[in-house]
Amino acid sequence: MLIANTKIRNLSLKTTENTNLKPILEIKNVHKSFGALDVINNCNLEVGQGSITGLIGPNGAGKTTLFNLIAGAFHADQGEIIYAGNPITHCAPETLFKRGLLRTFQIAQEFSHLTALENLMMVPPAQPGENIVNPWVRPGEVLHFEAGVCQKANDVIDFLKLDHIKNELAGNLSGGQKKLLELGRTMMVDAKLVLLDEVAAGVNRTLLKDLVENILRLNRELDYTFFVIEHDMDMIAELCSPVIVMAEGRKMMEGSIEEIRANPEVVAAYFGGGKA
Ligand SMILES: Nc1ncnc2c1ncn2[C@@H]1O[C@H](COP(=O)(O)OP(=O)(O)OP(=O)(O)O)[C@@H](O)[C@H]1O
Ligand SMILES: [Mg+2]
Structure with missing residues (x-):
């Protein structure tokens, strides 16, 4: 493990019991195309309230697009998105922001x-x-x-x-400090669900440890739910349970990081791809 911190690891010992959590977010039969390209394909998944749920998958799998649909930047062609029990499929980002659904960007936007x-x-x-x-x-x-x-x-x-x-x-600021600042921006409002898109990218190991620690504190102390896109498997292993694997615009598998790593189809689709 690159983030070797026993305290953090103990804090993050959440297991698949999270699959029993009440969902704060439900993606139901969601579809999104850009021209002839079907990017999100009849996607179904849930994020449990109070969880730190990981979202992994190969480049181009549709992860960021799914976040854009959830956060209201784009709207789904078909299907429904439910947040805290209410449909938000056609809500604007500002409305969702005021209701505590926030996101960070793959490239920091300071x-x-x-x-x-x-x-x-x-x-x-x-x-x-x-x-x-x-x-x-x-x-x-x-x-x-x-x-x-x-x-x-x-x-x-x-x-x-x-x-x-x-x-x-x-x-x-350095790339890592900007990512911490992005996390800080989510704390200026009463966030309930925060979507993190590759917060670890370009962050050095020391700052990454701070980032992980802060995400865990926000989850434990302020009851944030996190939905985390990440290519850094060590970070996913430290933080996330469950982990959802996305491929070709839909959920391919969900489970603990150990279950995911042991699944030959996932290994072929993702780990075999070389980036993780
Ligand atoms: N606004 C857009 N217009 C047209 N095509 C788009 C748009 N946004 C995304 N795409 C396409 O949708 C596909 C999925 O992209 P997306 O950014 O969601 O992937 P990703 O899983 O986040 O990948 P990565 O891991 O590289 O960040 C890609 O083929 C991409 O080119
Ligand atoms: Mg992306």
Whole structure:
């Protein structure tokens, strides 16, 4: 294991009992094409509330597209997506964001000309100061709100142990620090389900350990559910149970990492492909 940390491993000892969890997310017969290309093919899967569920699969399997459908960036051609018991198939990203369904991007999307702290302060939706009239007619409310946002951003910085870079321009941060900042952005609202798209990519081993530890803390202490796309199998093994394997736009298998690694079809479709 590259992330050799017994404490983390003990914390992450979740087993397939998670398959009995109530689903926070249900993908039902979902289909999505881009022109003639069927990217998501009658896909069915569930994510249990309180789980850290992994999503693995070869390049081009449709993982990011599925996240785009869940988070409202694209809409499914057919099928239904249910979040916390309610259909969200045609919801806009902002609506889902306000309901606690958040995502990070495969490529970090920071505001490079703002500091790390300011990036966090940009997150909360519907800030009163954004309305051009409010600072004039309700200055007290705006100031009070902004003080609250600043406090919250500082709390997030503390939680993630990013104090040393909070006043650094985000554009100057390392790839790993940007990924931690993305995680921090999800903490500025009351997230319930967070979709992580390859947060480990380009992150050095030390920061990766921090990232893993923080994901586990958010899961245990703040009750976040995570749905995690990852090519780093060590990270998947540390964090995720269950793990879903996706191939050609649908679920191929679901199980513990040990079950997945022992399945010859998965080995042929994925591990044989060389990237993991
Ligand atoms: N907006 C789009 N328009 C057209 N084709 C797209 C679009 N988005 C994705 N695709 C195609 O859909 C397929 C699945 O892409 P997707 O990014 O979902 O794969 P992935 O499983 O996330 O792969 P990777 O592991 O490389 O990130 C690819 O063939 C891709 O080219
Ligand atoms: Mg992808």
